[in-house]
Amino acid sequence: MANMTDQTFVNKLLNAFFLSSAAFTITPGTGGGSAFTITPPFHLRLMSTQGSNSSNGTEQANGNGYTTGGSSLGTTFGGTVATGQFSNANAVSWTATGTWSPSTQTAIEIWDTAGTAIRYLQGALTSNITGVANGDTVTFAAGSITVNASAW
Amino acid sequence: MSAGLELPVAGHIVECNACHRKTVVTNGEHIHDALKCGCCPDHSSVHSDAGQDCRPVTVHSNAFVSLVDLGGSN
Numbered sequence: 001m002a003n004m005t006d007q008t009f010v011n012k013l014l015n016a017f018f019l020s021s022a023a024f025t026i027t028p029g030t031g032g033g034s035a036f037t038i039t040p041p042f043h044l045r046l047m048s049t050q051g052s053n054s055s056n057g058t059e060q061a062n063g064n065g066y067t068t069g070g071s072s073l074g075t076t077f078g079g080t081v082a083t084g085q086f087s088n089a090n091a092v093s094w095t096a097t098g099t100w101s102p103s104t105q106t107a108i109e110i111w112d113t114a115g116t117a118i119r120y121l122q123g124a125l126t127s128n129i130t131g132v133a134n135g136d137t138v139t140f141a142a143g144s145i146t147v148n149a150s151a152w
Numbered sequence: 153m154s155a156g157l158e159l160p161v162a163g164h165i166v167e168c169n170a171c172h173r174k175t176v177v178t179n180g181e182h183i184h185d186a187l188k189c190g191c192c193p194d195h196s197s198v199h200s201d202a203g204q205d206c207r208p209v210t211v212h213s214n215a216f217v218s219l220v221d222l223g224g225s226n
Binding site for chain 2: 131
């Protein structure tokens with residue numbers, strides 16, 4: 001059942017999940033389930049192969065200016081939430097110190113920074129990045145990544 | 153921005169770090185082929201057959217598709 005959720009509640013969920021600057025734990029009710037801890041800051045990871053909503057992609061190889069685990073999206077990941085959407089509040093950049101291999105990046109993923117990090121979001125780039133070499137910079141400006149939960 | 157380029161919404165914008173000319177990268181295009189502004193300090197090492205490509209460059213990754221598709225049947 002798509003579009004089943006009150007939009008104001010969606011906005012509140014996004015605010016709670018992605019705009020907190022401190023780790024917090026959601027404790028299940030008496031019905032069961034497991035406690036769930038969200039640990040910001042969130043990190044942006046580049047993928048050489050896109051995953052899916054159920055499996056991780058292949059992260060860009062470590063080295064030449066990219067570090068496995070990606071880079072921080074800042075203390076607070078998102079800007080203002082409206083209509084079930086928000087965009088990244090801070091820029092993220094990598095400057096290559098050598099030729100990247102694999103040479104093509106196709107997707108991004110967003111993970112938290114728990115001891116065992118948890119993946120939250122994934123999506124394809126609108127066009128691949130191909131050919132990053134020494135001295136090049138790949139930058140995601142503030143507002144360049146849109147998280148859209150309006151169909152919850 | 154130089155050259156009066158129009159920048160469509162889709163695709164990444166690649167910018168020459170020397171002259172700051174910008175253009176849009178199409179899917180799968182080598183970022184050093186996107187610009188041919190004559191600023192390349194070492195165009196013999198990268199795609200010399202494609203003309204004077206620019207390097208280094210800055211790729212402004214932008215205009216992503218929405219990251220979350222949780223509509224479905226939840």
